[in-house]
Amino acid sequence: MPSTTSVLSAYTTFSASTMLARTMLNEVQNLTNQLIPQQLQEKVLAKLGGLIGYSSSQMTLVIDEYNGLSLNQMFEASEAYLRTKISPSVVRLKLSKAPQEQNFSLTVNKGEKIVDSFDDVQVVWQMICTETQKTKADCDGYFSSESVERRSVELSFHKKHKEKVLSSYLPHVLERSEAIKEENKVVKLHSLGNCYGEVNLDHPSTFDKLAMDPTLKQELMDDLDRFVKRRKFYKRVGKVWKRGYLLYGPPGTGKSSLIAAMANYLKFDIFDLELTSIHSNSDLRRLLLATTNRSILVIEDIDCSSDFQNRQAGAHNQGGNQLTLSGLLNFIDGLWSSCGDERIIVFTTNHKDRLDPxxxxxxxxxxHIHMSYCTPSGFRILASNYLGVNDHSMFTDIEQLITEVDVTPAEIAEELMKSEDVDIALKGLVKYLHVKKIERGKANGGEKEVSEQEREPESKGRS
Structure with a gap:
C-alpha cells in the first residue's frame, strides 16, 4: 500500500502537468487566433468534422450585399431590421449622420453578433466584412486602384428550424424592414451619368404648395395613389409595374418642383438621368440596373437631345455603339424595363411637338401633364405661400391681368419675394403685369402691321 507521502507527491506532479498542458494549450490557441483568421479556422474544423463523420447541428445562411450586379434585397432588409435589435451586449457599432439628417444612424459593425428569437426559435446574426482591390475609372478617364469592402451577414440557427426560418422568419424580417424604412426614409437624389453620386433631397415642394390647376393636381395625385396600390393588378394583367408621365410647358411653370413634390408625396428616390453623358445603349442598360425599386427616373429637357429624333441615328454612326431612339424605347417599355418594380419614369420638355410620337x-x-402659364387659382396659392394672405382688395385686378398675359408662376413668385409688405408686393406685381400687357400689345400690333404689309403688294398686283 503506497504511503501518504507518495500519494501526495503523485497528485502534485499530476496537477503540475495538467496546469502546464492547459497553459500550453492556451498559448497554442492564442497563437492560432493571431495567425489564422477565424473564418479559415471554421472552414478547417468543418472539413475535419466531415472527414470523421461529425455533423454540426447548426446551419448558416450567407446573405451577400450584392446578387450579381443588383443589390440583394435580403441584405438591405437584414441591415434595417438589425438596427432595431441592437442589445446592450453589443460593444462595437458604426455611427453615421448626413448633414441634412436630424438623427444619428447606428449599424452593426463587422464581427458583432446579434441574437434574435422568433416563435420560440433562436437565431444568431453576424456581420462579415472582407476587403478586395478594385480598379476603376474616374470622371476624367484615369484609372486607379481602390480597396472595396465586401459585406455579408450570416444567419445561424438549429437545423431543425430550417423550414420555419425560411417560410416564416425571413418573410417577417422583410415585412418589418419595409415598415422601418418607410418610417425613417429620407428621399435621395441620385445622379446617373459619367459620375454617380447621391445626396439627400431636401426639397420643400409639396402638392399643396404647387401653383398648378387644382383639378389636374388632384387627377395626378389620384393616379399616383392608384399606381402604388396596384401590385397585384399589374401582375394579373401581365404588365411591368411602372408608370410614365410627360411634363410639358414653357420654362418656369414648375416642372422640376412637381417632380420633387411627387417624390416627397410617395417617398420615392429620384434618379436624374443625364442623356448627354451617355454614349451607347449598353451604357443606358447599365444605368438602369443601378436604379432601385420605388424610385422616379427623370429625363429632363428630352427635346434638347436631338440624337433621339432620328430613329436611324445609330445606323449611321458606329452601328450599335451609339445611343439610339430604339434603345431609349426599349429602356422605357422593352425587356430591360422589367428589371425592377414600382418605378415611375418622368420626361420633361418645353416643346412637346418636337418629340417623336x-x-x-x-x-x-x-x-401627359400640361404645366401652363399661371392661372388665377395658381396665383392665390403663390400669394398664400409667399405673403401668407388668402384674399386682398387687389386680387381681382391681378387675376384679371393674369388672364390677359402669359406669365409663369416663377415670374410671379419673383415679384412677390421683393417685399415682405403685402401691399407693396402686390402693387409691384400689378405694375409688372401691366408692363407685360403693354409689351404683348406692342408685339401683337407689330405682327398685325407686318401682316398688312405682306398683304398690300398682293392687292396692288391684282389691281
Missing part, C-alpha cells in the same frame, strides 16, 4: 404613346408616357 413613338415616345408619347400610352405604355411609355401614360399621362
Amino acid at each position: 413613338a415616345l408619347l404613346r400610352p405604355g411609355r408616357m401614360d399621362m
Whole structure:
C-alpha cells in the first residue's frame, strides 16, 4: 500500500502537468487566433468534422450585399431590421449622420453578433466584412486602384428550424424592414451619368404648395395613389409595374418642383438621368440596373437631345455603339424595363411637338401633364405661400391681368419675394403685369402691321 507521502507527491506532479498542458494549450490557441483568421479556422474544423463523420447541428445562411450586379434585397432588409435589435451586449457599432439628417444612424459593425428569437426559435446574426482591390475609372478617364469592402451577414440557427426560418422568419424580417424604412426614409437624389453620386433631397415642394390647376393636381395625385396600390393588378394583367408621365410647358411653370413634390408625396428616390453623358445603349442598360425599386427616373429637357429624333441615328454612326431612339424605347417599355418594380419614369420638355410620337404613346408616357402659364387659382396659392394672405382688395385686378398675359408662376413668385409688405408686393406685381400687357400689345400690333404689309403688294398686283 503506497504511503501518504507518495500519494501526495503523485497528485502534485499530476496537477503540475495538467496546469502546464492547459497553459500550453492556451498559448497554442492564442497563437492560432493571431495567425489564422477565424473564418479559415471554421472552414478547417468543418472539413475535419466531415472527414470523421461529425455533423454540426447548426446551419448558416450567407446573405451577400450584392446578387450579381443588383443589390440583394435580403441584405438591405437584414441591415434595417438589425438596427432595431441592437442589445446592450453589443460593444462595437458604426455611427453615421448626413448633414441634412436630424438623427444619428447606428449599424452593426463587422464581427458583432446579434441574437434574435422568433416563435420560440433562436437565431444568431453576424456581420462579415472582407476587403478586395478594385480598379476603376474616374470622371476624367484615369484609372486607379481602390480597396472595396465586401459585406455579408450570416444567419445561424438549429437545423431543425430550417423550414420555419425560411417560410416564416425571413418573410417577417422583410415585412418589418419595409415598415422601418418607410418610417425613417429620407428621399435621395441620385445622379446617373459619367459620375454617380447621391445626396439627400431636401426639397420643400409639396402638392399643396404647387401653383398648378387644382383639378389636374388632384387627377395626378389620384393616379399616383392608384399606381402604388396596384401590385397585384399589374401582375394579373401581365404588365411591368411602372408608370410614365410627360411634363410639358414653357420654362418656369414648375416642372422640376412637381417632380420633387411627387417624390416627397410617395417617398420615392429620384434618379436624374443625364442623356448627354451617355454614349451607347449598353451604357443606358447599365444605368438602369443601378436604379432601385420605388424610385422616379427623370429625363429632363428630352427635346434638347436631338440624337433621339432620328430613329436611324445609330445606323449611321458606329452601328450599335451609339445611343439610339430604339434603345431609349426599349429602356422605357422593352425587356430591360422589367428589371425592377414600382418605378415611375418622368420626361420633361418645353416643346412637346418636337418629340417623336413613338415616345408619347400610352405604355411609355401614360399621362401627359400640361404645366401652363399661371392661372388665377395658381396665383392665390403663390400669394398664400409667399405673403401668407388668402384674399386682398387687389386680387381681382391681378387675376384679371393674369388672364390677359402669359406669365409663369416663377415670374410671379419673383415679384412677390421683393417685399415682405403685402401691399407693396402686390402693387409691384400689378405694375409688372401691366408692363407685360403693354409689351404683348406692342408685339401683337407689330405682327398685325407686318401682316398688312405682306398683304398690300398682293392687292396692288391684282389691281
